[in-house]
Amino acid sequence: MRRVLLILLWTSNLAQPYIPLAGEVQVLPPVNFTLTVSALGQVLLHWKPNPNQEHRNYTIRYDVKILSPVPEEYDTKRTYSIQSAALHNGFSAQLRTLLLHNSLQMSSEWVKEELPPLPGAPETSVTNLSCVTHISISSTVSLHCAWLPGQRAPGDTKYFLFYRYELYTEECQDYIQDKWQRNLECSFSVTHIDPEGLGKLLVIHINGSSKHAAIKPFQQLFDQNAIEKVNVPRNVTATLEQNDLLATWEKPISPLPKECFEYEFHLFNWKSGNKQTFKIPSNNFRSPIDVTSRYSIQVRANHHHICRARGVWSDWSEILSVGQTNLEDPTVWTVTVLCVSTCCAFLLVAIICKLNHVWSKLFPPIPTPSNKFRDLFPSDCERAPTCTSKTETMLSSFTEDLPCSVLDDFVF
Ligand SMILES: *[C@@H]1O[C@H](CO)[C@@H](O)[C@H](O)[C@H]1NC(C)=O
Ligand SMILES: *[C@@H]1O[C@H](CO)[C@@H](O)[C@H](O)[C@H]1NC(C)=O
Ligand SMILES: *[C@@H]1O[C@H](CO)[C@@H](O)[C@H](O)[C@H]1NC(C)=O
Ligand SMILES: *[C@@H]1O[C@H](CO)[C@@H](O)[C@H](O)[C@H]1NC(C)=O
Numbered sequence: 001m002r003r004v005l006l007i008l009l010w011t012s013n014l015a016q017p018y019i020p021l022a023g024e025v026q027v028l029p030p031v032n033f034t035l036t037v038s039a040l041g042q043v044l045l046h047w048k049p050n051p052n053q054e055h056r057n058y059t060i061r062y063d064v065k066i067l068s069p070v071p072e073e074y075d076t077k078r079t080y081s082i083q084s085a086a087l088h089n090g091f092s093a094q095l096r097t098l099l100l101h102n103s104l105q106m107s108s109e110w111v112k113e114e115l116p117p118l119p120g121a122p123e124t125s126v127t128n129l130s131c132v133t134h135i136s137i138s139s140t141v142s143l144h145c146a147w148l149p150g151q152r153a154p155g156d157t158k159y160f161l162f163y164r165y166e167l168y169t170e171e172c173q174d175y176i177q178d179k180w181q182r183n184l185e186c187s188f189s190v191t192h193i194d195p196e197g198l199g200k201l202l203v204i205h206i207n208g209s210s211k212h213a214a215i216k217p218f219q220q221l222f223d224q225n226a227i228e229k230v231n232v233p234r235n236v237t238a239t240l241e242q243n244d245l246l247a248t249w250e251k252p253i254s255p256l257p258k259e260c261f262e263y264e265f266h267l268f269n270w271k272s273g274n275k276q277t278f279k280i281p282s283n284n285f286r287s288p289i290d291v292t293s294r295y296s297i298q299v300r301a302n303h304h305h306i307c308r309a310r311g312v313w314s315d316w317s318e319i320l321s322v323g324q325t326n327l328e329d330p331t332v333w334t335v336t337v338l339c340v341s342t343c344c345a346f347l348l349v350a351i352i353c354k355l356n357h358v359w360s361k362l363f364p365p366i367p368t369p370s371n372k373f374r375d376l377f378p379s380d381c382e383r384a385p386t387c388t389s390k391t392e393t394m395l396s397s398f399t400e401d402l403p404c405s406v407l408d409d410f411v412f
Contacts, residue, residue: 027099028053029108030062030079035091035115038082040164041203041219043091043115045081050097050108059100063107067092084201086219088125090117120216123152126159126206129220132229132312133193133202137253141193145172145204146185154212161186164203165224168192193224196255198308200224228311230254230301233263238297238320245295245322247285252301252314258283260307263299266316270294270323294323 028050038044045064053060064081066072069089075098085091092114099106126147134142149157159182161172170192176185193202202222208215231252238247247265251258265278265285271293278285281304289295298316303309 025054027097027106027108029111030095030097033095033111033113035113040162040169040205041084041086041221043083043085045083045093047079047095049079061098063096063098065094067094084221086221087115088118088217088219091115118217119214121213124150124213125216125218126150129204131204131222132227134229135195135254139195139255140190141195143188143191147206149182153215154210155180157182157208157210157215159183159206159208162205165193197224223309225309225311230303230311230314232314232317233299233301236299236317236320238322240322243288243291244286245289247297249283249299256307260304261301262304263301266298268296292324294321296321
């Protein structure tokens with residue numbers, strides 16, 4: 001008996017709408033709930049208060065629950081709400097009335113509405129859409145997007161891209177095509193995107209046409225700050241101060257102040273081949289270095305999270321080199337090594353020749369008695385070294401074909 005009572009209590013708690021509040025008040029759901037596409041990737045949710053709802057001194061609010069594509073729940077006292085969402089796979093939401101009185105809160109039943117998916121054959125939509133924006137020196141924002149055709153999009157499919165930023169919508173006029181003349185990239189050199197906008201949405205809509213199939217449109221929402229490709233740091237310098245390498249640079253072109261950037265710094269040691277990357281919150285870098293080595297540096301920039309969402313890292317700045325010698329790249333290094341070794345070989349040969357010369361003077365090679373002998377065999381032992389000792393034979397075998405006397409004159 002007691003259990004039944006508990007269950008009854010419990011179920012009646014679940015069926016909250018039917019519990020009278022402060023007497024016999026019923027909470028009724030809103031009426032005429034509609035969903036309307038008000039712009040690209042934007043839905044207007046609109047409803048009316050239930051005309052039979054008692055008011056007295058209750059507070060009435062509405063609980064909105066987005067079911068798809070991205071679930072979200074919030075409440076409002078208005079009778080409308082505007083939502084941005086990718087609508088190609090449809091949109092659905094539900095709504096109920098909330099009645100608040102002192103600390104008591106009651107809610108009505110839900111009413112549900114949905115928008116159907118945008119029409120088109122499956123897998124004809126574009127895939128792998130990516131977009132980046134870029135702030136120019138004149139503070140205008142350019143936009144570039146690229147995508148792949150849907151797997152089942154016929155060969156004659158032509159895609160069209162539109163962007164919406166706040167109230168402004170524009171179609172792309174400047175497409176890049178593949179070899180089948182399908183549009184696969186689009187550029188806007190100037191857009192209505194606010195270069196100082198914070199966390200605002202950029203809606204991209206790509207539909208298409210083909211003689212053989214209905215092309216299903218595709219939409220994607222981007223946070224404008226997250227796709228902003230930061231400009232390269234400017235005026236990068238690198239110098240040596242005693243045993244320190246000192247590098248400085250200016251913030252990239254941007255309406256943001258200098259505190260809003262952070263940097264990645266590449267330091268390459270040509271001698272050890274060691275490459276280091278540092279995260280740097282300021283506009284300079286100082287580090288003790290090996291003064292006998294040459295270094296190369298590069299720097300790139302991104303937004304600091306204290307100002308706004310991370311964007312896309314800038315390109316790396318041009319390579320700058322400092323330190324010993326002018327060996328800026330491995331080819332120069334190779335050429336130098338070759339030069340030095342050639343000179344060494346040349347010098348060695350010259351020394352050998354000179355040695356031969358001195359040796360033959362110190363130890364006159366052929367004693368006089370053998371002169372007769374020599375006369376008998378005039379050609380063989382003409383040059384002394386070959387006849388005197390083993391070392392000499394070895395040395396002279398190096399120099400056999402070299403015009404030693406020329407070298408002697410030249411080097412010594
Ligand atoms: C709801 O819509 C119907 C039909 O469009 C209309 O007759 C009715 O007046 C509307 N209700 C409210 C409260 O506006
Ligand atoms: C396209 O995206 C899919 C899924 O995100 C990924 O697996 C694939 O590698 C991408 N294709 C290209 C060519 O980038
Ligand atoms: C593509 O979408 C735009 C904007 O919604 C629309 O004006 C245009 O008619 C659509 N084109 C095709 C081929 O569906
Ligand atoms: C970079 O250097 C040039 C020439 O030294 C100078 O005119 C320019 O103002 C500098 N730019 C910045 C951003 O400091």
